[in-house]
Amino acid sequence: MANRDNIFAAPIEKLGDFTFDENVAEVFPDMIQRSVPGYSNIISAIGMLAERFATDGSRVYDLGCSLGAATLSMRRHIKAQNCTIIGVDNSPAMVERCKLHVNAYRSDTDVQILEDDIRNVDIQNASVVVLNFTLQFLTPEDRQALLEKIFAGLKPGGILILSEKYNFADETANELLIDLHHDFKRANGYSELEISQKRSALENVMKPDSIDTHKQRLSDIGFSSVAVWFQCFNFGSMFAIK
Ligand SMILES: Nc1ncnc2c1ncn2[C@@H]1O[C@H](C[S@+](CC[C@H]([NH3+])C(=O)[O-])CC(=O)[O-])[C@@H](O)[C@H]1O
Numbered sequence: 501m502a503n504r505d506n507i508f509a510a511p512i513e514k515l516g517d518f519t520f521d522e523n524v525a526e527v528f529p530d531m532i533q534r535s536v537p538g539y540s541n542i543i544s545a546i547g548m549l550a551e552r553f554a555t556d557g558s559r560v561y562d563l564g565c566s567l568g569a570a571t572l573s574m575r576r577h578i579k580a581q582n583c584t585i586i587g588v589d590n591s592p593a594m595v596e597r598c599k600l601h602v603n604a605y606r607s608d609t610d611v612q613i614l615e616d617d618i619r620n621v622d623i624q625n626a627s628v629v630v631l632n633f634t635l636q637f638l639t640p641e642d643r644q645a646l647l648e649k650i651f652a653g654l655k656p657g658g659i660l661i662l663s664e665k666y667n668f669a670d671e672t673a674n675e676l677l678i679d680l681h682h683d684f685k686r687a688n689g690y691s692e693l694e695i696s697q698k699r700s701a702l703e704n705v706m707k708p709d710s711i712d713t714h715k716q717r718l719s720d721i722g723f724s725s726v727a728v729w730f731q732c733f734n735f736g737s738m739f740a741i742k
């Protein structure tokens with residue numbers, strides 16, 4: 501059984517910014533499952549998309565891989581020969597645990613896990629790039645630069661899978677979708693205090709874009725076939741094909 505997330509359960513006097521430290525890594529599977537609507541479905545579908553898009557001898561990137569859920573889903577599905585999956589995360593606690601998960605099984609598809617900032621990682625010969633709830637933690641300028649680098653490193657016909665929390669220009673819609681997300685968290689056992697303290701801790705570090713901003717930015721960079729393939733409340737996932 502994975503450890504239960506009770507990080508924000510007791511009142512925190514000096515609430516700092518949310519970080520992916522040891523405590524978060526320890527409870528991460530429980531936290532993400534109870535916090536992100538559709539997370540398991542998205543992880544499964546990333547495997548299915550990787551199976552379709554991974555090509556022989558290419559690289560597959562999982563940027564902000566945390567404990568490697570998307571990496572492992574892709575490794576299970578990929579049939580192409582001589583692919584390498586490269587998972588990258590800058591949290592030492594996440595990377596340490598991710599390596600344990602990856603090394604628990606052998607597979608034909610090689611997996612390398614790197615402790616690094618995704619802004620510094622070289623992207624080349626890529627058939628699939630995954631940003632599963634990672635882009636939202638970068639500044640707007642860094643989001644643009646990273647997506648340009650991904651576009652340049654993708655092979656023609658390669659796919660970017662981009663999952664994010666969204667905001668909505670219409671204030672009524674935005675508030676309703678945030679409320680529904682909070683209902684989802686309540687239904688998964690989070691208290692009002694946990695919901696409000698986590699919300700405050702995330703305020704400075706995670707600034708969601710709208711679906712329109714994402715689509716426009718991807719099209720401007722040169723991606724074709726940009727589409728939202730999943731949405732539940734204010735969370736969703738897009739693909740963009742080069
Ligand atoms: N600049 C950066 N460089 C490298 N890693 C970073 C950076 N900024 C944030 N991260 C890492 O991005 C991950 C975001 S979690 C991804 C879930 C995973 N994709 C999953 O499919 O389970 C999403 C969430 O918790 O909402 C964390 O592990 C950070 O350390």
Ligand SMILES: O=C(O)C(=O)Cc1ccccc1
Pocket residue numbers: 531532535536665698699702
């Ligand atoms: O919990 C939330 O409110 C979220 O927005 C999702 C999330 C999940 C895990 C770490 C950070 C944010």
